[in-house]
Amino acid sequence: xxxxxxxxxxxxxxxxxxxxxxxxxxxxxxxxxxxxxxxxxxxxxxxxxxxxxxxxxxxxxxxxxxxxxxxxxxxxxxxxxxxxxxxxxxxxxxxxxxxxxxxxxxxxxxxxxxxxxxxxxxxxxxxxxxxxxxxxxxxxxxxxxxxxxxxxxxxxxxxxxxxxxxxxxxxxxxxxxxxxxxxxxxxxxxxxxxxxxxxxxxxxxxxxxxxxxxxxxxxxxxxxxxxxxxxxxxxxxxxxxxxxxxxxxxxxxxxxxxxxxxxxxxxxxxxxxxxxxxxxxxxxxxxxxxxxxxxxxxxxxxxxxxxxxxx
Amino acid sequence: xxxxxxxxxxxxxxxxxxxxxxxxxxxxxxxxxxxxxxxxxxxxxxxxxxxxxxxxxxxxxxxxxxxxxxxxxxxxxxxxxxxxxxxxxxxxxxxxxxxxxxxxxxxxxxxxxxxxxxxxxxxxxxxxxxxxxxxxxxxxxxxxxxxxxxxxxxxxxxxxxxxxxxxxxxxxxxxxxxxxxxxxxxxxxxxxxxxxxxxxxxxxxxxxxxxxxxxxxxxxxxxxxxxxxxxxxxxxxxxxxxxxxxxxxxxxxxxxxxxxxxx
Numbered sequence: 030x031x032x033x034x035x036x037x038x039x040x041x042x043x044x045x046x047x048x049x050x051x052x053x054x055x056x057x058x059x060x061x062x063x064x065x066x067x068x069x070x071x072x073x074x075x076x077x078x079x080x081x082x083x084x085x086x087x088x089x090x091x092x093x094x095x096x097x098x099x100x101x102x103x104x105x106x107x108x109x110x111x112x113x114x115x116x117x118x119x120x121x122x123x124x125x126x127x128x129x130x131x132x133x134x135x136x137x138x139x140x141x142x143x144x145x146x147x148x149x150x151x152x153x154x155x156x157x158x159x160x161x162x163x164x165x166x167x168x169x170x171x172x173x174x175x176x177x178x179x180x181x182x183x184x185x186x187x188x189x190x191x192x193x194x195x196x197x198x199x200x201x202x203x204x205x206x207x208x209x210x211x212x213x214x215x216x217x218x219x220x221x222x223x224x225x226x227x228x229x230x231x232x233x234x235x236x237x238x239x240x241x242x243x244x245x246x247x248x249x250x251x252x253x254x255x256x257x258x259x260x261x262x263x264x265x266x267x268x269x270x271x272x273x274x275x276x277x278x279x280x281x282x283x284x285x286x287x288x289x290x291x292x293x294x295x296x297x298x299x300x301x302x303x304x305x306x307x308x309x310x311x312x313x314x315x316x317x318x319x320x321x322x323x324x325x326x327x328x329x330x331x332x333x334x335x336x337x338x339x340x
Numbered sequence: 341x342x343x344x345x346x347x348x349x350x351x352x353x354x355x356x357x358x359x360x361x362x363x364x365x366x367x368x369x370x371x372x373x374x375x376x377x378x379x380x381x382x383x384x385x386x387x388x389x390x391x392x393x394x395x396x397x398x399x400x401x402x403x404x405x406x407x408x409x410x411x412x413x414x415x416x417x418x419x420x421x422x423x424x425x426x427x428x429x430x431x432x433x434x435x436x437x438x439x440x441x442x443x444x445x446x447x448x449x450x451x452x453x454x455x456x457x458x459x460x461x462x463x464x465x466x467x468x469x470x471x472x473x474x475x476x477x478x479x480x481x482x483x484x485x486x487x488x489x490x491x492x493x494x495x496x497x498x499x500x501x502x503x504x505x506x507x508x509x510x511x512x513x514x515x516x517x518x519x520x521x522x523x524x525x526x527x528x529x530x531x532x533x534x535x536x537x538x539x540x541x542x543x544x545x546x547x548x549x550x551x552x553x554x555x556x557x558x559x560x561x562x563x564x565x566x567x568x569x570x571x572x573x574x575x576x577x578x579x580x581x582x583x584x585x586x587x588x589x590x591x592x593x594x595x596x597x598x599x600x601x602x603x
Contacts, residue, residue, distance in 0.1 A: 148398065222435040226509070229391060230448040230516065231425035240447070245438055 079318060082311030089305050095312065101276040101287075103296065103306045111309045113316065115278040119286035120320075122193050123268055124261040126282065127200035131261075132254060134201070135208035139250075142209065143216040144238050155213075162206035170270030173199040178271070187283035191273030194282040199271050200264055204257035211256055215249020216242060248332040255328035259321050265290040289313050344369040344520055344550040345390060350404035352385050352394060359385050361574040362404075367567075372542055372551045374565035374582065376558055378597070381571040383554045387522045390552065391427040392420050408520070425452065428513035432525040434505035436497030436512070441489050444497045444508055445476045448516045475515055483511035484541050503534025510541065521545065523553040527560065539564050558598055562586050570594045 086095075090111050098112020138158070142151055178195050181187060187194070219242050227237040243250070265288075273285025274295065287295075293310050300307045345367040352360035360382045367373045375383040385394065392413060394400045405412045413423045425448075436444050449472060453464045467475070476493070480486040485507040489500070497508055506526060513521055523542065527535040542551055543564050555561050561568050562582060569579040570593075578585065578594045589595045596602040 220435070222431055222433055223437060225393065225396070225431060226435045226437065226512075227447075228396065229393060229424055229429040229431075230451070230512065231421045231423075232448070232451055233421055236451055240451070241437055 076318070079311060079315050082308060083315045084308075086305070086308035086312040090309060095309070099278045101292070103309065109306065111305070113289070113313060115276050116287060116289040116292050116313065117316070118278060118280065119193065119272070120262060120288040120290070120317075122280070122282065122286065123196045123200060123272065123288055124258060126193070126197035127204055127261045128254070128258050130198060130201035131204035131208060131257060135205045135253075135257070136212065136250070138205065139209050139212040139216060139253075140238055140243075143213045144242065145234065158206045158209050161202075162210060166203065166264060166266040167270070169199050169203055170267040173267060173271035185283055188281065189273050189275065189283070189285035191271060191285055192281075192283050193272055193279075193286045196268040196272035196286075196288070197282070199267050200261045203264065203267065204261055207260060208253045208257045211253035212246070212250045215246040215253065218249065219245045251328055251332050255324060259324060262321055262324070263290060263317065265294050269294055289317055293317075341368040341371070343367065344408065345552075346405075346407040347386075347389070348405040348407070350386070350389055350402070350406065352382070352389065352403075353401045354397070355399045359574055360389070363571075363576045365569060365576055365579055367550065367552060369550050370546050370548075371566040372546050372553060372564050374561035374568045375552065375554045375571060376556070376561050376568060376597075377571035378602075379556065382574040383571045384524055385574075386571065386576075387429075387524060387552055387554050390520070390522055391424050391429050393429065395420060425516055426518050427520045427522065428516070428518035429522045429524065430506070430509050430513055430526050433529050434502055434509055436500070436505050436508050438496065438498060440494045441480075441497050441500070441508060442476055442493040445479050445511050445515050446472050447512065449475050452516060479511040479514040480508075482514050482545075483507045484537065484544075485511055501534070503530050503537060506530060506534070506538060507541065510538075518549065520550040520552065523551065525554055525556060528556065535560075558586075570597060572597070 086092075095111050095113055097114065098110060099114050100110040100112045101115045102110045142154060142158075146154065173195050174191070177199060178190050178192075181192070181195055181198075182190050185194070223241050223245060224237055227241045228234075232240070268288045269291040272287065272291065274287040274291055275285035276287050276292070277284075279286060293313055296306065296310055300310060343366045346365075347367075348364050350360055350363040351358070363382075363386060375386060377383050388394045389402055389406055390408075390413075394402055402414060404414075406414060408423075408427070411418060413427075437447060439447070449467055453466050454471070455462060455464050457463070477486060477490075480489065485504060488504060489495075489508075497505065500508060506529075510521075510526075526542075527538050530538065539560065542553065545551055546566075553561075553565065565582045567580065568582045568585040570577045570585065570589075570591075572593055578589060578591045580590070584590075585594065586598055589598060593602070
């Protein structure tokens with residue numbers, strides 16, 4: 030006797046649908062879908078708000094002056110100046126310097142933990158570094174304000190006690206755990222039989238790491254660096270507390286600077302809603318958004334290029 | 341026949357698990373020696389002692405001697421890098437590097453360079469491009485892969501078929517001209533045609549190298565090896581000429597295994 034299965038949707042062509050999904054399964058599916066939509070819509074809402082808020086600035090102030098102006102003085106009662114360069118330069122200076130400090134240390138730490146450390150050492154250090162990633166940024170800011178700035182003052186005799194270097198070092202400390210966590214995952218994902226192949230050819234540990242493991246994990250390592258750099262560019266509270274917030278254009282790491290994020294955070298509290306200054310702050314925010322977008326895009330491009338080489 | 345490898349009272353522990361129990365055996369030069377036995381009998385553990393791959397496992401302890409050319413490779417003053425240059429290994433799963441075919445084979449020579457004596461001084465220098473090209477071609481020819489890949493040396497090693505990848509791994513091992521080559525179940529991930537190519541290659545390689553192969557296939561051992569060792573539960577039960585092992589095994593256990601009544 031042939032078993033007869035209930036058949037529906039006889040003429041159904043193309044995608045086959047399972048009509049027998051239990052209602053509970055279907056409900057779960059909708060809940061998960063809703064969660065996904067909420068995250069996407071939230072992002073869209075934030076971006077739209079940013080665009081709408083920034084839009085009036087394009088007509089109310091001279092947009093060329095905004096990008097090329099070297100003076101940021103939005104609070105002047107008669108002649109406010111909205112040159113974003115001091116803030117932009119400060120952001121790049123602090124973020125790049127932080128990356129310069131964090132990348133070698135983070136990479137070294139990652140390689141040590143992933144390839145060389147004994148399980149005992151790893152069991153202690155890995156959670157410790159992960160805890161570092163969870164510390165609120167205001168705590169780092171506090172540390173920079175009270176302690177790190179004093180150390181810098183002792184060593185460098187800076188112009189301002191709170192300066193770009195102070196922020197950069199503190200940011201670097203914050204970047205390292207993100208880098209280590211993501212990059213270590215990438216290194217662990219390299220199949221062990223590649224390491225064995227290299228070692229069996231008489232390569233040393235380091236040669237194996239340098240020529241086999243790191244190239245194979247490269248895309249993940251670049252992703253880790255970008256993620257960390259993105260955080261450095263977007264970080265607000267720490268730099269706000271550490272860098273002293275002088276809005277003068279300066280390329281000196283021992284002088285006080287104000288980053289774009291810090292400017293938004295500080296100015297927004299006292300700005301009149303709907304004023305030029307208000308819209309310009311949105312524009313600065315939009316610029317930050319574009320910067321992080323470009324960084325991610327570049328990283329993606331780099332990763333793609335290298336991956337082809339290793340195919 | 342001269343002895344290439346002499347293992348004496350070799351014991352391996354993984355933590356408290358006694359994985360290899362007092363193995364003593366001689367492996368002859370320019371022969372294919374097969375190591376057979378059921379899964380978990382210690383055959384892979386044994387050949388991994390010969391090029392000290394077990395060093396990489398943190399909880400592993402190795403006692404006993406493995407004599408190669410009159411030195412015990414487990415001695416403290418022996419450089420493990422040097423051991424592995426002289427004793428190559430091909431693994432169960434083909435594991436080419438994610439690099440081009442050329443770079444896969446050139447990898448080890450590039451790392452080690454050439455050691456020369458100039459005016460009485462020992463110097464290490466890099467290979468010239470011509471020397472590297474020659475090594476790559478020679479190794480690929482020796483691994484019976486040259487004709488198939490000579491027009492696409494710059495393509496990735498991963499683009500090859502499984503059997504070609506395994507021959508690429510063999511070429512990679514041959515690139516630094518080892519004395520002994522260890523094969524750890526090299527055909528278990530391959531189809532019958534690819535397997536037969538590798539088997540032909542192994543038999544051919546014994547002219548220049550000493551070959552040790554771990555295999556779970558008794559037919560394979562019977563087809564290609566000169567001598568066979570049977571392992572069971574971490575002990576070497578019997579070793580002898582392949583013909584003798586398969587036709588007139590001395591031990592009851594061996595006979596049970598090769599006739600399929602156990603294992």
